[in-house]
Amino acid sequence: MPDAPPPPSSRSLPRGAADVDIVVIGGGVNGVGVARDATMRGLKVALFERNDLAFGASGNSSGMIHGGPRYLTYDPAVTETSCRDSGHIQAIAPHLLFRIPFLMPVEKSARAKVMLTLMDGFFQAYDEFQPLKRGKPHARLTADELHALEPGLRGDLEGGMSFDEWGIDGARLCTANALDARERGAKIHVGTTIESIERKPDSGEVVAVRWRDLRNGRTGRMTTTAIVNATGAWAPITAALGGLEAKRARLRPGKGIHIAYDRRLTNYAIGATTIDGRQIFVEPWQNMTVVGTTDDDFYGDLDDCTANSEEVRYLVQGIARVFPAIRSARAIHTWAGVRPTLYAYGKMEDALSREHEVVDHAAHGAPGLYSMIGGKLASYRLFAEEMTDTLATQFRLGSPCSTHKSSLPGGDEVVDPFALAQRLEIDAVAARRLVYRHGSRAALIEERIRERPREAAVVCPCEPVLEAEVRHAVAEEMARSVDDVARRTRLGLGACGGMRCAARCGQIVVEERGLPPRFAREMAARFLVRRARTRAVALGPEQARQEALAIASARAELGLLDANLDSQTESEPR
Amino acid sequence: MSAPRVVIVGSGLAALAAAFTASRGGAEVTLVSGGVGASALYAGAVDDVPWDELERSAEISGAALEARPLPAELSAFAEALDLWRVAEDGAPPPRLVTTAGITRSAQAHDRALLDLGTCRGRTVLVPRAERAGWDADSLVRCLRGAVSPADEVDLAAIGAPVLRFDEERDIVDVDLAARHDDDARLAWLASTLAAEIERWGRASVALLLGPWLGASRYRADALSARLGVPVGEALSATSGTAGARFERARDALLDKLGARVVAGWVTRVEGGAAKPRVVLRAGEPLACDVVVLATGGLIGGGVRYAPPEYGAPAEGAKAVRPPLTLSPEVAGAHLSFGGDHGPASSTQGPVLDERAWPRGPEDGALERCGVWVDERGHLAKKVLAAGDVVFGGRRTVLRAVASGLAAGRAAAALDRPESPAERAP
Structure with missing residues (x-):
């Protein structure tokens, strides 16, 4: 290569030279993990997620952080680090385990x-x-x-x-990391895709990203010093946005x-x-x-x-x-x-390594661009630490990783759900679920209910989810649709498949976001149709009858209207 | 010639409609019922085409929605059933309010449901009640966005109590509705609402409640008479209240028709050359001249979807059953699951991923699956089918009733060679 970049270790990146120091692409557990770690070490971070936090593998895993017994026979060191990190996650988010x-x-x-x-x-x-x-x-x-x-x-x-x-609830783990990063100063943009990665024509260094908000179509440009591609299975596509060959982030x-x-x-x-x-x-x-x-x-x-x-x-x-x-x-x-x-x-698929690695694309002519390849839920913190260590070296930061020492939001204190149930005069099961999801942050929802007792109303009777929690998810946790609320609260994921709560949840989301009321129905119908599609593949005799009823109910009350209900994102007014 | 004996399997809307025309045609009618499915779960709105499609096509074409007249036979049935309010010919169709906070049109509707058309120039008051699925404030906000200026309706949430006892916060809608069957309880409800209504002025308000106004009687009218304002329920797809009222109205109509009702499960229907027989799980088989099968689609349980991995023994598929079975079993019946493949096209059962739910303008397989009938409604010799059990068409109340009426008429006429049904090409 005529203009081979200097080896990664000898370069150093300037801090504060652009809008942000780091753009993290991807709101899965690795992305939010890096955003949190880098922010804690003093870097200015913006995270872009195309769909929603935990939309991909992070929110669709087995929901376990296991110690990796499968590595034991050939690589006990991996098992040891897995177990140690599982212990770390337990220490910083005990409520989620x-x-x-x-x-x-x-x-x-x-x-x-x-x-x-x-x-x-x-x-x-x-x-x-x-x-x-x-x-x-x-x-x-x-x-x-x-x-x-x-x-x-x-x-x-x-x-x-x-x-x-x-x-563990993977979606909650992502939300907690994202919230913590945001509270420490990171900017988290959900529903916002990166359309291109700009690089300097001569040196190939990354300069900026161009983004688009998928729901309202707004676009913008943000300059940055480094970019972390934490898009999981999307990684080759993301790398290609920066003009790299997809095989450079191959998985x-x-x-x-x-x-x-x-x-x-x-x-x-x-x-x-x-x-x-x-x-x-x-x-x-x-x-x-x-x-x-x-x-x-x-x-x-x-x-x-x-x-x-x-x-x-x-x-x-x-x-x-x-x-x-x-x-x-x-x-x-x-x-x-x-x-x-x-x-x-x-x-064979099962024989593939579950290891992870950080790819520094300086080696491919794109200094400042990194891809996180591989990884698993259980070792997300460790992977984020390794990624951030690399960045810290480049930015010449002295501060070491402390993500395993500092609690995630809600993980700092143990809350007694029964006392909470009594104080708020709510169902003990509802209180228990609330405390599971929010830990000590359940106090924020308690506060809402104290100020507006009507928000103690149960929106989703299956789970159960209170109105205050739905509003909290929209106001504080970046939920923008019924689907997003479901990911954060498990609303509508119970036996009735959202039949009894989707419409109401849609109303609340629309109200909290100040959208016209008609979007409530569309959001609810979209959610119900999508739930039904994923349920249909597992239908047995009794479920088939339930599904037929669900169709009839949705028809009677919401209408099914449009052919496009199964598209992922709804368009909204600017 | 003696009256033909007609056995109708099922007791939902289609079965009742069949009993109606069969009785009128002079047949001796017996209904066999193991309980009601889709009809007991209908929400109270009555359509012949799904309402959302009508509204969409009206939106596209720019034409105003108009109520279409019901055929005479359907009108006569609706009158005898005494359950629905049917829109007048050419009038704008009723606009119902749903608990999901939207308004929708219908061709006819359960009399207890509120028609916004009757509330012109009024403020619809929505009392708050601490019940899951009923949020008066949110309903008001949503409906304000849903009504058009042409509706000339405003809405407001009010604080008047509608629940009398604490446990009423948790009981299901239909149980709360049943409490208002009682006159004293209804009087209590009227008295708690009267003050608020007087405050607003009778001439300027209407009242919207949840699906709570009577399970076996129509209490909306009674409450309206006491209060002097239009009163009605919001449509709720999962309440079961409208279905409970249907069952009561059905029983009254069957009484009037003099039809015999046998409680029991039919396991088999034998048609063919000999006189058909209806075999019950318990008790003597019923002999008759003609059978009408009105067992419903998947909701009613007349058609059962049974994937082989559920029906087959755990170890290997020793006895692969077709993915659809008709319950009761009828020799020679041909079932279809969604129309484009037969029931036995795969020993693994149909792959539901793409077909189960409606996609765009296409119905989903779960709505469509049913039995094939010929152009006269026969699925086998001397066995007719009506309602949701029939494959194809739209699963709406009016269509089920219309096919029931036709089947009943044909059944009564079947043994008469001079009948037009037999002479038809």
């Missing part, structure tokens, strides 16, 4: 005894790391013990193992789907094997049950990725072998996310 005990049943076979002994040894090694994340040690269980713990287990079992992991997108059932069918996560020998699971997750997951190369539209019936059948078949009740359970929802897995050709 809940324990998920796992059962791994082993069916009777010639090799079953050997298998159990191997597993016993394996989990013994994993136990070494459990204290890092306050996990409990494993136990080797007999068939009788397994059946006593979970009577729904079927099959002729030799025995099994228990081990311990933590569940192997892997689609994973989950099915949600209307209640907790079991109090233990249960491991199962699919027809092609993959490990899948059914887990109790918040107030529902989740089955996951698939891992298939994805070649479709990242902005419109949904589960299909075939994937659902594949998972249900696997789970039903050990937990047959899943066949008669009521599926209420499916979701799909695309993993930004590291690129490798010729390997």
